[in-house]
Amino acid sequence: MVSVDSLARSYRSRKLLERLLLVGATAFLLIFVAAQRGGFRSLWRLLRDAVLSLPAFVQDTATYFMEAPTEQIALSLGVGAAFGLLATLLYARRLSATPAPRPAHWKWIAAGAGALAGGLGGQILMVPTRHCTYAPAASSAEFRLGLFVTALSALLLLVPLWTLLRQAAQQTRERPTGMFKGRALPYLLLSPTMLFLALFLYYPTVQVMLVSLKQRIFPLPQERFACMQNYLSLAEDTVYRNSFSATLYITVFVVLISLSVALGMAVLAAQKVRGAAVYRTLLVWPYAISPVVTGVIFLSIFREGGTGILNWALDGLFGLEVRWLTDRQLAPWVIIASAVWNLLGFNILFYIAGLQNIPTDLLEAASLDGAGRFRRFWRITFPLLAPYTLFLLITNVTYSFYGIYGVVDTLTPEGGPRFGPGGESGATNVLIFKLYRDAFNTGAPAGLGAAQAVMLFLMVAALVVVQFGYLDRRVTYEG
Amino acid sequence: MARRRPRYGVHLGLILACLVLAAPALYALQVATLTLEEAFAVPPKLFPPSTDLGNNVHSLFEGQHFGRLIGNTFTVALAVVIGKTLFSMLAGLAFVYFSFPGKWALFFIVLLTLLMPTELILVPLSGLIAELQWVKEYPQLALTMPFMASAVGVFLFRQHFSNIPREMVEAAQLDGAGPLVFLFAVLLPMSWNVIGAHAIIQFISMWHQYAWPIFLQLSPRDQLIQVGVRNSVISGTQTDFGLLMAAGVVASIPPLVFFLLLQRQFVSGFALTRDK
Structure with a gap:
């Protein structure tokens, strides 16, 4: 038989254990950070420089679009838009099984949004490749690879769009209650996660992609832009x-x-x-x-x-x-x-x-x-x-x-x-x-x-x- | 049902399965007790254990500073477990208990990192760490910071929080509790299973870190334990298997203890087991 007394005791000891864990973890984290505090200075400098270089990045991208050959951009926009249109239509067909009050031509509205998202999304990965796969000089293998990359890139905007579409289809979703108020607080809560993900996952991933487009000029140490050559030679x-x-x-x-x-x-x-x-x-x-x-x-x-x-x-x-x-x-x-x-x-x-x-x-x-x-x-x-x-x-x-x-x-x-x-x-x-x-x-x-x-x-x-x-x-x- | 008699067949099968799984480790334990000559003896010395275990372990701690390596790994693993749990819980709180512009976009940004395994970006990542000048002076920052946030942690806590009845948060708000008070006074006590499960995966995956510390080119004293085990193979001209197995055994004890202690939490903490 379990007595009320022993239950209360085990509850109390559990509470004590939880509290000890919490205090121990906090103390450990504080000591760890304090011992390494000098290292955060360079992190801080790097972040500041990254934020300061943002305007230059935006400007560079803008000048790129002004100067890049229009036909190549148009071609990639068209490919992305076509992919977005078709894929969204297919997705809308799957959704049409679910009953929901929708405007009459909702499928075509969705497809239009899909074309827009696909065209724009396609540009995300096309800018780093400088639209080289759509250049007249590109080989047909490079062109085909480029189509694949454009479609992949389009998905970056298409997937969120489809999520929205699906949510619109579920009309019975009630809004969750009991939300906290606060404008800045949620962003503040997310900021550590976002910061670490941006710095230690997104940034290196982008770098890997950029480096994969370059080739060494033997015997010099410099590298030059090589479009999809590395991928083709891997194959x-x-x-x-x-x-x-x-x-x-x-x-x-x-x-x-x-x-x-x-x-x-x-x-x-x-x-x-x-x-x-x-x-x-x-x-x-x-x-x-x-x-x-x-x-x-x-x-x-x-x-x-x-x-x-x-x-x-x-x-x-x-x-x-x-x-x-x-x-x-x-x-x-x-x-x-x-x-x-x-x-x-x-x-x-x-x-x-x-x-x-x-x-x-x-x-x-x-x-x-x-x-x-x-x-x-x-x-x-x-x-x-x-x-x-x-x-x-x-x-x-x-x-x-x-x-x-x-x-x-x-x-x-x-x-x-x-x-x-x-x-x-x-x-x-x-x-x-x-x-x-x-x-x-x-x-x-x-x-x-x-x-x-x-x-x-x-x-x-x-x-x-x-x-x-x-x-x-x-x-x-x-x- | 009439099936109350002991089921010998099941027992036999289970004992066999346990033995098959344990055999390599038992053999490693035996070899860990052998001297260099005994490890190369024909026929192999299978029983009884020899006397050299203490010696092997001693030379690991003396000659290859295993004590320091284990200490390093423990600090690094614990820092990641605590930091990641904290950040993931904060993110989960934001995603479940706030509505704010850009929520879905931010969630998608987190989701997308599931596709970016750290294993594949070690080259630019070590370049970044070099730029931060962490390798020489702050090796533990270099070993921990890239692992402080992950989509898996955020998902685990987001899912757990969304399964908690909304009455909880409404009651807390009636009592005038703010979001952080709610997190620590209400959510935290309800989350220990998830925290335990998350802690196990993170602790073990940090304990098993191998390629990343090699890429960092840390000084031998700042290395992690897996690199130490690997290096005890190449320390001599002929692999001293007794020493090597002792290294493997020593390196496996902390995660084994951690895992066996939290085993129960591990199963019950995973959303997979509850999403019905």
């Missing part, structure tokens, strides 16, 4: 292509294996057996192990020669001597095994959470209807886990694209067994590994490295957008 580079396929290969298997194994283990761990909590803890802890430590552990397991445990066992049992890390076919699989092990804990954690959220009455009803265990799993459990699977899919793909660097760097510090012309490709030379290695290599052209970064960025960005599209739809049609 033709065998080493890059090999890195690309190595990344895809490793990603596909890491994601498939880690998700399915984690699901299996989570189904076991979600059973109501004695000691379930202990089992759960023993299943999820690898999440706390870093990629570097994972790589180091697997290095000692897979190391070649008689002293590696795996090869020693294989030698004793079958007389095999496997070249795990120097064989072109096997090295990616060592990486895959390490990555899967590293990811399993995280995946199991979320799958257990998902399984606990599945209403048991649904499963019981199905079992009364005579549905077998496997049928129940595939028809009820698995579809209901879809949001979790999607979330884990994204995180696992992100891990396989970026996080895997620590694993690759410890297991195959040279990028794995060499192959290809001149032995320049590596079997585990995945894109992020190649990107960092090129960056550390001071002789490598910066523009090419930046173009690689932008390519990687686009690949994962596409996935994130797909995720949001899915979540969006779910929210829309469930309400």
Whole structure:
């Protein structure tokens, strides 16, 4: 029996703990800032200079539009507007299923707004490229790339427009009550986040994009504007292509294996057996192990020669001597095994959470209807886990694209067994590994490295957008 | 239902799963106790543990200043956890409890940063840090400031706050509470689960930072622990696996403890588990 007294005591001790945490965190933050206060001076100077250079930036952009060749701007405006018009019409068609009082020709009004947003939005990324892909001198490959970039850029304004359209379609939305008053306060509250995002995410991202358009003039250190040349030469580079396929290969298997194994283990761990909590803890802890430590552990397991445990066992049992890390076919699989092990804990954690959220009455009803265990799993459990699977899919793909660097760097510090012309490709030379290695290599052209970064960025960005599209739809049609 | 007897099959499966997952780590623990010669012995010494664990750990702390590296990493991780939580909660408060011009545009600007992973901008970012002259004098600013804000944190708190009944804020306003009082007196006590979940992801992701401190080219004493682990591979002519595994074990203990302590919060704090 729990007495009122002990409840009150535990409540009080909880309050005490919370207060202690709060005081401790505040004290830590204050000491941290005080110890580093000198460093904020240069930050402050940089911000001031950035704000002061804003008028010059606006003026530069204005002069650019005055002086740039009109046909190229007109062409890019037209492409953006056409894309915006078509895409918005398609989106409006999807929305027309929802009943809402709307003006008669609302679709055409929306499409007009879409054309405007697309045309203007297209300019956002076109200015840094100086509309070079629409120049008469541009090759057809550059022109096609330019169309893609314009469409992408148009989306920067089109997506907010579509959000507005969707909100207008949901007429039942009541306005939330209980808003605080204050004109400046919300901006003040947002200012730290906005400041850090602008300075440490937006600014470097823009820089990467700008650098990716430049090429070194050998042997001079200067760089010149090169339009899309870096991207085109990446597409033709065998080493890059090999890195690309190595990344895809490793990603596909890491994601498939880690998700399915984690699901299996989570189904076991979600059973109501004695000691379930202990089992759960023993299943999820690898999440706390870093990629570097994972790589180091697997290095000692897979190391070649008689002293590696795996090869020693294989030698004793079958007389095999496997070249795990120097064989072109096997090295990616060592990486895959390490990555899967590293990811399993995280995946199991979320799958257990998902399984606990599945209403048991649904499963019981199905079992009364005579549905077998496997049928129940595939028809009820698995579809209901879809949001979790999607979330884990994204995180696992992100891990396989970026996080895997620590694993690759410890297991195959040279990028794995060499192959290809001149032995320049590596079997585990995945894109992020190649990107960092090129960056550390001071002789490598910066523009090419930046173009690689932008390519990687686009690949994962596409996935994130797909995720949001899915979540969006779910929210829309469930309400 | 008649299924009350112990389910041995499930137990067997779970024990097997736990063992398979633990095997690499158990092996690492064993190797961490070996001397250089023992680590290269044939057949491998699998049991019992040898005596060299203390020695290995000692030489990590003496020769490769692991104590300092762990201290650095801990400070950096804690600073990011606290700073990010604070900023994200403030942003969440602004997005949920205020209406102001440009709200959706600002939200979209935050949303867009989901597409900009720090991993891909390390080159210009390290240029920016060099411009700020932080590498030599303020390495901890260089290691923390780029991670002080993120879309994930803002989303987590925004979603959590929007799920809290509006009666709360109305009652607080009737009592004359301002937004900051409301945040600390009402929202904060209701947010510990989310704060815990957020703290775990941030702490662990900071503890695992590896590429960024390498890009910064910090002096060895200012480095983070993962770089220390990596460097213990190349410290000699022949990799001392005993030392290396000891490094891995030592580097994994703090995040493991942190994670196991807050495990419960981690699951219950995520919006994914509650959005029904």
